[in-house]
Amino acid sequence: MTVDKQLxxxxxxxxxxxxxxxxxxxxxxxxxxxxxxxxxxxWKMQVYTGKATSRxxxxxxxxxxxxxxxxGLSGHNATCANFFTSYELGQQVLERNFTxxxxxxxxxxxxxxxxxxxxGRQVLSSRFAFMPTITLVSYLAKKSKNVLLLSxxxxxxxxSDRHDRKPAVILDYNCxxxxxxxxxxxxxxxxxxxxxxxxxxxxxxxxxxVSSYNAFVIWQEFKPNWMPQKRxxxxxxxxxxxxALVKPLIQRRQHLPRTEAASALVKAVQSATARQQPEExxxxxxxxxxxxxxxxxxxxxxxxAGVRNTSAKAVHTHTVTLVPSGRLAKTGQxxxxxxxxxxxxxxxxxxxxx
Numbered sequence: 001m002t003v004d005k006q007l008x009x010x011x012x013x014x015x016x017x018x019x020x021x022x023x024x025x026x027x028x029x030x031x032x033x034x035x036x037x038x039x040x041x042x043w044k045m046q047v048y049t050g051k052a053t054s055r056x057x058x059x060x061x062x063x064x065x066x067x068x069x070x071x072g073l074s075g076h077n078a079t080c081a082n083f084f085t086s087y088e089l090g091q092q093v094l095e096r097n098f099t100x101x102x103x104x105x106x107x108x109x110x111x112x113x114x115x116x117x118x119x120g121r122q123v124l125s126s127r128f129a130f131m132p133t134i135t136l137v138s139y140l141a142k143k144s145k146n147v148l149l150l151s152x153x154x155x156x157x158x159x160s161d162r163h164d165r166k167p168a169v170i171l172d173y174n175c176x177x178x179x180x181x182x183x184x185x186x187x188x189x190x191x192x193x194x195x196x197x198x199x200x201x202x203x204x205x206x207x208x209x210v211s212s213y214n215a216f217v218i219w220q221e222f223k224p225n226w227m228p229q230k231r232x233x234x235x236x237x238x239x240x241x242x243x244a245l246v247k248p249l250i251q252r253r254q255h256l257p258r259t260e261a262a263s264a265l266v267k268a269v270q271s272a273t274a275r276q277q278p279e280e281x282x283x284x285x286x287x288x289x290x291x292x293x294x295x296x297x298x299x300x301x302x303x304x305a306g307v308r309n310t311s312a313k314a315v316h317t318h319t320v321t322l323v324p325s326g327r328l329a330k331t332g333q334x335x336x337x338x339x340x341x342x343x344x345x346x347x348x349x350x351x352x353x354x
Contacts, residue, residue: 001078002037002179003066005030006045008206014199016050029202033183034069037079037176040183041217042210044069047203063089070098077101077153079176086110090134090152099153101173104136106148111136118146124165128157137169149173186213190238212238 009025010017018030032046046068051057058064062084070078070093077099080089085102087110093100106116112129115138121127123143129136135154140146141164151169158168187209196202216237219226227233251273256263 001034001043001070001073001076002176003032003034003069003078003080003084004177004180005048006033006180006184007031008202009193010199010202012197012199012202016048017199018048029199029206031206032065032069033180034078035179035183037179039217040179040186041214042183043073044071045210060086060088062086063092066100067092070096074098077176079173079179081177085150087134087150090150094133094152099151101151101153101169101176102149103173104148104150111148115148116146118144121146126157126159126165126167128167130155135169137167139167139170183210183213186234190235212241215241 005020007018007020007023007025007028007030010028014029016029017027019027020030030048032048033042034044035042046065062080063086066078066080066084066089070076074097078093078101080100080102082103082105085100085104086108090100104111115127115129115136118140121140123140125140127138129138133152135151137149137151137157138146139149147170149167149169151172153172154169160166160168160171187206190212191205191209192212193202193205193209213234216234219237220233227236230236247269250266250269253266253270256266
């Protein structure tokens with residue numbers, strides 16, 4: 001799992017709009033995201049609405065975000081940036097049967113001075129510090145520039161055989177840190193976003209984009225052989241998904257659109273649906289046809305009194321109560337053919353004739 005922030009581009013008015021210069025959009029609505037590091041499947045998202053006005057600045061916000069986004073998961077590993085990582089967070093995730101790997105800021109009080117010092121060290125060298133449940137590593141990538149990482153997953157001082165001699169902790173972090181960034185990339189490639197000045201609509205568009213990508217990831221897991229050796233699978237999937245979502249609405253549409261292309265599309269869909277309905281009704285069981293006929297008969301039951309309005313402004317409403325005729329005939333109350341129709345006529349002008 002990867003836990004990081006996402007910035008949805010937006011420059012309109014919003015009380016919690018953020019400015020992040022490291023992001024391509026720079027201005028937008030920030031969300032905390034936890035997603036799969038391999039497929040970028042979004043597990044949970046949380047919109048950042050700013051600090052509360054009644055209270056002061058939130059303490060340990062990074063730890064709270066990670067614990068909220070990973071709630072319900074067990075047996076996984078979370079890769080975090082230095083904003084989230086802390087010694088207390090490492091202890092909290094271990095209680096949930098969870099591990100964590102992330103970079104650490106140098107102003108943390110739990111770091112030993114030997115890991116912070118870079119003077120007199122050889123370039124590409126590593127120093128490790130071990131605790132019963134946590135491993136700390138300091139890697140000197142350049143002169144006077146060391147990188148600090150904290151891990152509850154690694155328990156040994158493993159160093160790779162590459163020319164840069166990076167520790168295994170750093171290699172694992174580099175492989176899993178880009179899950180949210182890749183999600184931003186794939187969502188931006190095919191997006192339903194439109195220009196708008198309303199921030200709720202911006203959040204809604206982002207939810208649609210992320211949900212459609214999650215559906216594509218699930219589809220690939222269930223259909224691994226779908227469209228092999230094709231590079232536009234996601235575009236084709238989104239086209240089919242959009243058609244499947246709008247087809248029921250087109251079938252129920254009663255009026256044709258004004259544009260010629262849209263009108264032709266509605267006619268084609270409705271005609272194809274009309275051709276399929278007779279075939280389905282012919283293969284339906286006799287009981288289903290009888291039930292449908294009885295429903296149509298009850299739906300079209302006319303008023304026994306035969307009320308006819310001669311005025312266009314007259315409003316006639318009636319309630320039909322279907323009572324078994326046998327019970328009426330047995331008790332001798334009313335006419336067996338009577339359906340119990342009660343009339344309520346309200347005239348706004350003109351005459352009503354019965």
